[in-house]
Amino acid sequence: MENGNFRALCDILRESYGDRADEAVAGLCEERLTTLRVNTLKTCADDVFKSLRAANIRFSTAAWSENAVIIENAHESDIRRLDIYREGKIYLQSLSSMIPPILLDPKPEDAILDMAAAPGGKTTQLAALSGGAAAITACEKNKIRAERLRFNLERQGANRVTVMVCDSRKLDDRFLFDKILLDAPCSGSGTASNRRCDFTEQLYRRCCELQAELLKKALRLLKPGRRMVYSTCSILPEENENLLLKILPKFSAKLAPIPENAFSGAKRLPCKIPEALLIMPDRLYEGFFAAIIEK
Ligand code: SAM
Numbered sequence: 001m002e003n004g005n006f007r008a009l010c011d012i013l014r015e016s017y018g019d020r021a022d023e024a025v026a027g028l029c030e031e032r033l034t035t036l037r038v039n040t041l042k043t044c045a046d047d048v049f050k051s052l053r054a055a056n057i058r059f060s061t062a063a064w065s066e067n068a069v070i071i072e073n074a075h076e077s078d079i080r081r082l083d084i085y086r087e088g089k090i091y092l093q094s095l096s097s098m099i100p101p102i103l104l105d106p107k108p109e110d111a112i113l114d115m116a117a118a119p120g121g122k123t124t125q126l127a128a129l130s131g132g133a134a135a136i137t138a139c140e141k142n143k144i145r146a147e148r149l150r151f152n153l154e155r156q157g158a159n160r161v162t163v164m165v166c167d168s169r170k171l172d173d174r175f176l177f178d179k180i181l182l183d184a185p186c187s188g189s190g191t192a193s194n195r196r197c198d199f200t201e202q203l204y205r206r207c208c209e210l211q212a213e214l215l216k217k218a219l220r221l222l223k224p225g226r227r228m229v230y231s232t233c234s235i236l237p238e239e240n241e242n243l244l245l246k247i248l249p250k251f252s253a254k255l256a257p258i259p260e261n262a263f264s265g266a267k268r269l270p271c272k273i274p275e276a277l278l279i280m281p282d283r284l285y286e287g288f289f290a291a292i293i294e295k
Contacts (some may be wrong), residue, residue, distance in 0.1 A: 005197040005198065006199070010025050027287065032286065033284060034074060034076050036092050039127045040122050041127060042050035043084070043089040048084055052069075096287075097122065099231070103229045110130065115181065117139055118149040119145060123136060123161060124152060125140045127230065138163050140163065140164075172191060177223065232288070235287035252295070257292075
């Protein structure tokens with residue numbers, strides 16, 4: 001049975017996507033398979049595959065990365081009991097949420113800002129993708145969530161990350177970064193379901209305001225000629241493409257295309273900006289938006 005919050009969300013999805021909204025709603029209601037990321041700071045894909053086979057866990061990998069593992073016959077609770085989980089050799093993470101760090105393409109010499117970091121899935125992935133060498137500043141406003149972030153950084157062996165417990169909107173404009181990830185707080189419309197849905201009009205409006213402020217700050221903190229990634233686990237245009245279309249021209253920033261065949265396996269929802277990636281929720285992927293921005 002649908003709850004009221006989910007009904008309100010479905011109404012906005014129908015206004016935004018017409019005929020395609022039913023597919024998105026059906027996707028939201030699917031039970032997603034458990035997925036995890038191999039933490040290359042501590043191990044390699046083959047070693048994780050061996051451990052999974054030893055535990056009689058069946059799996060496959062995403063077409064776009066052997067480190068993105070799809071579990072076929074076990075739940076998160078089963079994975080949490082494995083040594084490789086306790087030792088930080090893997091991180092439970094949705095496939096969609098592994099995409100923004102890949103798009104940011106961190107290099108060992110980069111100074112990177114992660115503006116909304118907890119619990120740290122993407123921060124630790126950024127660290128791993130840079131071979132543990134990039135200097136990463138991870139901001140998180142919520143103290144309790146920042147503790148979780150610290151715990152995860154430690155467990156995953158991401159040693160070159162500095163945690164700042166602060167509101168990213170208040171960061172000093174004098175400190176510029178080579179790359180910025182803004183995985184913005186959002187309404188969660190891409191991960192809601194008829195069983196669990198926190199969506200309200202009020203939350204949606206508040207998120208849109210916050211996203212605009214965070215994006216403006218990100219564009220001020222990004223070095224000229226460099227790249228940032230904006231992402232949300234929302235599939236509502238106001239939190240994604242409409243926001244970018246409104247704000248980017250004011251900063252002479254532009255979108256860089258994400259090739260259409262990148263991340264094969266992820267179905268796409270129609271999006272006003274062809275350069276971006278808007279993922280249709282389904283059994284494998286959460287609904288998700290990501291865009292590469294260059295200043
Ligand atoms: N990037 C994270 C990951 O991959 O694990 C998930 C981030 S979650 C979508 C958004 C986070 O932003 C929340 O932990 C929230 O507490 C934090 N947040 C919200 N407003 C913030 C702000 N103004 N400054 C810094 N962090 C903020």
